[in-house]
Amino acid sequence: MNTRSWRTTAIATGVVGALLGAIPVQATAAPGPAPRVDLRADVDRDGRVDVRGTSDVAGEDTWTRGRGAVVLPNVDDDGRRCTMTDARGRPLSDALLARCHDAADNVLNGARDAEDLARLRSVPLPSLADGAHGTARVQGDAAKARIFVKRAGGWKHLKPTTRLTAAELRRGVELGVEATDVVRDAARWDGTVRVRLTVTEGTATTRDDVTLRTAPVLTHHHLQRAKEVLVSKVSRDPDYPEWSEDQHRFVRGLEREVKAAGITKPVRKLATNDVWAQDFVEPGYVSMTGADGRPHALRVMIRSAQDRPGGRQLYAKLRGPDIGVVQLAGPHPSDESQTLNSMGNLETVPPYAHGGKSYPAGRIIMGERLGEGIRPAKSMSTFLASQGAQSPLLLDTSWLEVGHVDEFVQFLPADTPRGWRLGLADPSAGLQLLKDAQAAGNGGKRMFSAPDKFGVTVPRTTIAQKLADPTFLADNQRAADKIEANLRVLQRETGLTDAEVVRVPALFAQYEMPTGLARSGRLGRLNADAWSTVRPGLADAAERSAAPAPTAPRTIAYVPGAVNGIVLSDSRYLAPKQWGPVIGGKDVFGEAVRKAYARAGFTTAYLDDYYSYHLGGGEVHCGTNVLRDTSRPWWRS
Incomplete structure (x- = not known):
């Protein structure tokens, strides 16, 4: 909608002066009507700004999920100008690392930076007088966005005081807009950027506003094709060289x-020596429609709220053209909630619609210690909710020692009307495998077939011994009950049916340190002292003592958790090698897991993570991360 200010000035023709006996004054002609300025944006998100028709007129001052102009937070580093050290070669602090990106200055950095700008155009004013001029500025908080103008010499920063010439306005002006940051807290700034074009001709002034919204930072789901896999490559440890190898x-x-x-x-x-590549970052992305009509995306690597040292590698190895990094300010979590802020505790339900609600970009799930008052950091929760697209849903992970949702739930692409299924760890099925083996006379078989290594002795426990262990049975019954309760939450929220659940055999148990592991120094996620290296002094004794005690024993995966793997494609799955009981030359759990995924249309490959991750409380998924396809428009159902 145009908002216009019409100014008409008339000077008396001498009548008043004549009546008063004064000398008549020469009449001055009234100015013509103010120019009808019209600023437009890509409201219909087709990748072009329509200044001839009306496709980009309706709704230019409003914004909905399906219509309204989008602007990108330009937080990548197209010119690769950002460094890891200062002029004297000293490492930059985390805060200084985060401050360097393309939107941190008022120039375009690198040839590709212009592609990150949302385009605005003014409808040409061919009859505009020579003395006319215009300005364009951000309304409200000007620090949240920056405007550039396309001129013969390229894109130039447009200050609020910079004049647009009459010649430019006659031809029609092309502007580019970048948001200077992602939305962090919608209560403070919801991402709205309003641009006003003002044109003055003589004494007449008119103006027009358009509204853009900063693209939400979205997390990936498994219907998006895997494009690149990340992993930590540790340096050789002279004290424990075998672990490095x-x-x-x-x-x-x-x-x-x-x-x-x-x-x-x-x-x-x-x-980095932080082997948990899943935990110190969650890959995300922002996108808008590019000039070619296809989504133009920037990857946004979301650093965990812990600010683990491994996260600095995101700046060193990933930040660059079309890839930026975001870290969140604010109070950091206590020791007790640290593990919940690892990004293994963030997964994304693929797109769905149910109960009158639609999530075309999917929906985030995270774990909380229900009943203990322990949740992910407020800074992260606020950030995720403020994107306004993936409405985080909390599941109960209080029964898990590590407490991550990736330990018992995953999402699998499927050739079904929904497009996906739910992969679910099933302790009842795991126990049934043991009962069947015992009934067949194999109760004396060892639970684990992994070899002893590095001075660590693999437990010699037999199937019969585990089935006779009341604590083990109780742990798995509780795990089964908790998983079923979480399944009911997911079914209520998504409409998922029992037939769409792929149950994968699993076993859980309270953590018992294998003989020799303490000497290795490799306790991973379960080493409480390791958290002090994440952020020294993060939690003092008072904070630790104030944390509520667990209401019941917590568990970890006993046999390597099969659902804690990587969906590499819509037909190939990478699971941790099971190292379960071997009967008739076959790993009982390996075969059962393979069959479960085969029923869901997947070929399963196995990767041995027993010593590198499993004994540290995680699996293949915990030690890796995946950059996925960004070509699907998030605003379309």
């Missing part, structure tokens, strides 16, 4: 499986 072996195996799945980009290795 075991991690390198894991990386080599991962590279083989990624290539076998048809992913053409090589595995990207992050040089």
Whole structure:
């Protein structure tokens, strides 16, 4: 909608002066009507700004999920100007690392930076007088967006005081807009950017506003094709060289499986001794329609609320053209909630509509310690909710020692009307495998077939011994009950049916340190002292003592958790090698897991993570991360 200010000035023709006996004054002609300025944006999101027709007129001052102009938070580094060190070669602080990106200055950085601008155009004013001029500025908080103007010499920063010439306005002006940050707290700024074009001709002034909204930062779901896999590549530890080599072996195996799945980009290795690549970052993205009519996206790597040192590798190895990094300010979590802020505790339900609600970009799930008052950090929860697209849903992970949703739930692409199924860890099925083996006379078989390594002794426990252990049975009954309760929440929210659930055999147990593991120094996620290296002094004794005690024993995966793997394609799944009881030459759990995924249309490959991740409280998924396709428009159902 145009808002116009019409100014008409008339000077008396001498009548008043004559009546008063004064000398008559020469009459001055009234100015003509003010120019009808019309600023337009890509309201219909087709990748072009229509200044000839009316396709981009309706709704230019409003914004909905399906209609309204979108602007990108330009937080990548197209010119690769951002560094890791200062002028004297000293490492930059996390805060300084985060401040460097394309929107941190008022120039376009690199040839590709112009592609990140949302375009605005003014309808040409061919009859505008020579003395006319215009200005364009951001209304409200001007620091949230920046305007550029396209001129013969390229794109130039347009200050609020910079004049647009009459010649430019006659031809029609092309502007580019960038948001200077992502939306962090919608209560403070919801991403709205309003641009006003003002044109003055003589004493007449008119203006027009258009409204844009900053694209939400979205997390990936498994219907988006895997494009690149990330993993940590640790340095050689002179004290524990065998552990370093075991991690390198894991990386080599991962590279083989990624290539076998048809992913053409090589595995990207992050040089950090934090092996939990899933935990210090969640890959996200923002997108708008590009000039070619297809989504133009920037990847936004969301650093965990813990600010783990491994997250610095995101700046060193990923930040660059079309990839930015976001870290959240504010109070950091206590020791007790640290693990909930690892990004293994964030997964995304694929797109769905149910109960009058639609999530075309999917919906986030995270775990909380229900009943203990422990949730993910407020800074992260506020950030995710403020995107206004994926409405985070909390599940109960109080029964898990680590407490991550990826330990018992995943989402699998499916050739069904919904387009996906739910993969669910099933302790009841895991116990049934043991009962069937015992009934067949194999109760004396060892529970684990993994070899002893690095001075660590694999438990010699038999199937019969575990089935006779009341604590083990109680742990799995509780796990089964908790998983079923979480399933009911997901079914209520998504409309998922029992037939759409893929149940994968699993077992859970209270953590018992294997003989020799303490000497290795590799306690991973379960080493309480390790958190002090994440952020020294993060939680003092008072904070730790104030944390409520668990209401019941917590558990971890006993046999490597099969659902804690990687969906590499819509037909190939990478699971942790099971190392379960071997009967008749076959791993009982390995075979059962393979059959479960086969019924869902997947070929399962196995990667050995027993020493590199499993004994540390995680699996293949915990040690990796995936950059997925961004070509699907988030605003379309």
